[in-house]
Amino acid sequence: MSRLSVNVDHVATVRQARLGIEPDPVMAAMLAETAGADGITVHLREDRRHIQDRDLQILRKVIKTRLNLEMAATGEMVDTALEVKPDMVTLVPEKRQELTTEGGLDVKNNFDSLKYVVSRLMDAGISVNLFVDPSPDAVKTCHRIGSGGIEIHTGRYAEAQNVSTRASEFKRVHDAAILSKRLGLKTHAGHGLDYRNIRELAAMKEFEEFAIGFSIIARSLYTGIHEAVREMKRLIEEARIAAPER
Ligand code: PXP
Numbered sequence: 001m002s003r004l005s006v007n008v009d010h011v012a013t014v015r016q017a018r019l020g021i022e023p024d025p026v027m028a029a030m031l032a033e034t035a036g037a038d039g040i041t042v043h044l045r046e047d048r049r050h051i052q053d054r055d056l057q058i059l060r061k062v063i064k065t066r067l068n069l070e071m072a073a074t075g076e077m078v079d080t081a082l083e084v085k086p087d088m089v090t091l092v093p094e095k096r097q098e099l100t101t102e103g104g105l106d107v108k109n110n111f112d113s114l115k116y117v118v119s120r121l122m123d124a125g126i127s128v129n130l131f132v133d134p135s136p137d138a139v140k141t142c143h144r145i146g147s148g149g150i151e152i153h154t155g156r157y158a159e160a161q162n163v164s165t166r167a168s169e170f171k172r173v174h175d176a177a178i179l180s181k182r183l184g185l186k187t188h189a190g191h192g193l194d195y196r197n198i199r200e201l202a203a204m205k206e207f208e209e210f211a212i213g214f215s216i217i218a219r220s221l222y223t224g225i226h227e228a229v230r231e232m233k234r235l236i237e238e239a240r241i242a243a244p245e246r
Contacts, residue, residue: 002202002236005039005068006032006229007190007213012042012050025051026058028217028225035229039066039087041190041211044080046072046094053080060084068211070131073110073117082124089121090151090188090211092131104133104153107141115145122148129188134169134176142185149186151211152176154201158192170200177206195219195235202239210236 008025015023029040040063042051059067069086071077072094081089091114093105107114107130118128129149132138133156142150157173160166173189180187189201190211201207212232220228 001240002207003038003209004036004229004233004236005041005066005209005211006037006216007041007043007070007211008032008217009041009043009050009213010217012052012055016050025055026062028220029059029063031225032216032229033063033065035226036233037065037229039068039209041068041070041090041213043070043092044077046074046076056080056084056086060086070211073105073114078117078120081121081126085124086126088127088129090129090131091117091147102155104131104138107132107138107145111141111145114147118145118147122146127186129186131190134172136176136179139176139179139183139185142180143183147185149188150180151188151190152180153191154189154193154197155191157201158194158197173201174204177204181206195231198232198235199239202236203243205240205243 008028011023011025011028040059042056044051044056066087068088068090069081070090070092071081073091091105121128128147129151130142130147131151131153132142133153139150152173154173157169160169177187186208187206188209188211189207193210193212194215216228216232
């Protein structure tokens with residue numbers, strides 16, 4: 001059954017709007033865990049626009065599942081990861097002006113630097129995923145870099161405005177996941193996943209984990225975090241049970 005890692009960045013976004021102490025992403029993470037989340041994801045951005053160093057340090061101490069740190073492959077972030085020791089690092093590209101992570105890593109043009117960062121993190125016992133667009137070339141390059149796993153960027157699939165684009169974007173994600181598994185990579189997915197579009201992906205046995213933030217935190221405003229996480233977990237589990245064997 002695929003795992004659900006709940007991204008709590010958006011709780012920190014609300015807190016930072018007033019630069020106060022509430023709402024606390026640490027509290028949100030703990031509630032998500034009690035509702036059945038299999039992991040917690042945070043993105044420590046270079047500009048610290050939402051998650052702060054303090055959040056990461058406390059999360060490392062209090063969460064009981066798996067902590068996934070999304071970060072840029074910079075020297076400062078690698079030092080932080082080596083100090084905090086999350087269970088997993090997901091390397092993502094980062095631009096200061098973007099609203100959220102806009103595309104996957106350019107693994108081809110950053111091959112050597114990514115390989116160096118991946119090996120430093122893996123040598124410290126941290127598992128590493130590379131966040132990439134669903135392209136066969138990117139998946140094969142990740143395999144050569146030796147990351148051990150990938151997170152497939154599902155943003156274009158999630159944002160598709162019509163049926164045919166959605167079908168073609170789904171096929172790209174689907175084919176990339178199958179290739180990734182065939183190469184022996186841990187295969188995760190994330191970005192823009194919500195209560196509607198998760199079913200199609202969750203039906204695929206290739207996906208070991210989904211990282212989902214915005215839709216869960218948005219829904220939690222109405223239902224509370226517990227209910228929002230439980231409902232996403234239920235959809236993921238039911239989609240797999242209902243999926244025909246391939
Ligand atoms: N995975 C990665 C690598 C991301 O950068 C993000 C956004 O921070 C997510 C997953 C979660 O995306 P969303 O908030 O749209 O669910």
